[in-house]
Amino acid sequence: MASDLFSIDSEFDRNRHVRFLDMMYDLLPSDYQSQEINHLTLAYFTLSSLDILGSLDQVDKEAIVAWVLSFQAHRRNQDEPISGKLYGFYGSRSLQFPADVHRNLKHNGSHLASTYSALAILKIIGYDFSLFDSESIVRSMKNLQQPDGSFMPIHIGAEADLRFVYCAAAISYLLDDWNGVDKEKAKEYILSCQSYDGGFGLCPGLESHGGATYCAVASLRLMGYIEDDLLSEGVSSSIINIAMLLDWMMQRQTADGGFHGRPNKPSDTCYGFWVGGVLKILGGSRFADREAMRDSLLTCQSVYGGFSKFPGDLPELYHSYYGLSAYSLLEEAKLNSLCVELGITNRAAYGS
Template sequence: MDEFLVSKHQKYFQLCLNSLPAKAQSEDSNKLAIVYFCIQGLDLLGKLQLTFQEKKIYADFLFKHMIIDPNDEIQSFRASQTFKLPSSQNNYDLPNLAATLFALSSLLALESDFSQNLNRHKLMRFVSKLQILNGPEKGGFKPVLDQKGGQVVGESDLRHCYTALCVRKMLKYDELPLEERLHDIDVKLAERYILDRVNFNGGLSSNRYTESHSGLTFCGLGALKLLNYDFNSNETWVANTIRWLVNRQVDYPQTIEAYRDEEYEYWDEDDIGGFNGRENKFGDTCYSWWVTASLKLLGDQYFECINFGAAEKYLLSKSQSRLMGGFGKDSQSFPDPLHSYLGIAALTLWKGRSGLEYTGENNLTGIDELLVISQTSSDFLKQMEWK
């Protein structure tokens, strides 16, 4: 029987929350991302065992990452306290879209009612400032706001579009009457931006006419779902998307074995059952989530096209670290918080579907595939009431 190493994964996340392994310390500048992966990961394992006081301490730590706007017009978060510099050096202390989402997601897991501490109109003013309203990238979002000049900074792609819409959802801005949305985004432009990145094969890409990518496909589909897009309204591209996603699960026909002695460059037996992000690429733990969650967003009937038994065997026997817990990107890689969280998220999403029995499965608690947070976090969000 395969084994899901619950106690080791728990210890791994707790380690990363307190002191990053040497190989991961360069990621301290993304502190809120690491906190999100670890806290939400523990929640998926049913091991976020904190007292009320401990939850408050963690929540206070997250709120310390809020950026104080001298004009009191926006609210936002920084990615790490590393960037909290004196005001004369605040060119580096910039309002960050992803950090804002990670902060909100982590606060939900801590059952911290941020509706009591934050102003959603000021948060949405920040988000709306990041939307591009002119030019070839019109409708998309950039990730960072320059406080001095008020200019948006960085590249535009579907990751930031999805992130912006997740923040909007967590603030329940989409539930407000139109006349009360003081600083909403242009949802029609956002939808057009996403649809312009659907490729001929159904996958979605960073820019028009560039290669389809599984992670960006999830971000695009998730963003459309957050905009209440009807996937049945265009059966042609959606059918192509389903086909392309299903073909991201790695397997090799018997005939390919003839090439093994000739060192066929795309052959790796360890990848069987896993998923890749693009054609002719090797398997990677994170795509187990991006691909199957994308299918789940499109409908349960498409989600069932996956070989769940092979997928679980890949994660449990190939990319799970049996030595220290966590998951690496593949069988040869050191575990890291991102792949650890997404590996566990995938197993949670697939729970009970394969018929494959493995120890530790019953610990998995449930996940909201649209917002990529635990079901307990999602339930807490639903009961929050903004004044």
């Protein structure tokens, strides 16, 4: 019965996706209540998707800017020293704990991933970054970098791995200020995560994974350690083993044309971006079967608009965004091109 609600299309349906995202922009379904703490990230998925589709003209940009800026954690005054906290962005309203009677914040729930999402949204909207306090973000981000070069996402302690190295690199790039990152230590940590098979695990010694590999390669690219068009220039040497990495990446395309994140897993819509993005950065997209990838993505295009994780599942924002991102990598004429390493369009990143 449920399968009758889905069809395998032969064409990408832009208008259907725009309608789906318009609904998500106006009101999130109740199924997203459990993700309340990720409101900024959900907004990023929605707005960046609309930007890829070239449909930002229908959003209230001033209201979005005011909403995003309301999530920033602030010092009481500019003379207050930067403590061990991160003065970035909260993920949602429920994480903005009230100040005590002395106006001291007893909790600071700002998070590197939420800060990245906030800055990405502001960049997509075209906000002038000189108009808000970015210095506190950059200076306080130093508090999260660990002795081994990795980053925790929040000052009260959490796992430290490549996801948050990427967030720190993307934040620094977006703000054009690297004073919050020791790039050499971060680079060494990234290199320590490359496995024997060429891929990268989230931490040293962990299994190679498509998402972790994207975080590693995109971070190195943002920090300037991977240059343009590495393969087209005939460059075989790099700080990472490119040949071994590409061999591992190409093994991620499955028999159905899609990509998975690690061996013995089914293909999954989002890995069209995580794996396809790494290939794009390294100049290796031509080695993938792009038509098979396209056909695989279309099997997850919902009749409601948006993309699902697997064929026949309901669409949701995460896989819709990364499905659209993967489709953009195929240079679909109806879509804006993607700045892969930042996770936003080239229009938003560079005005082109």
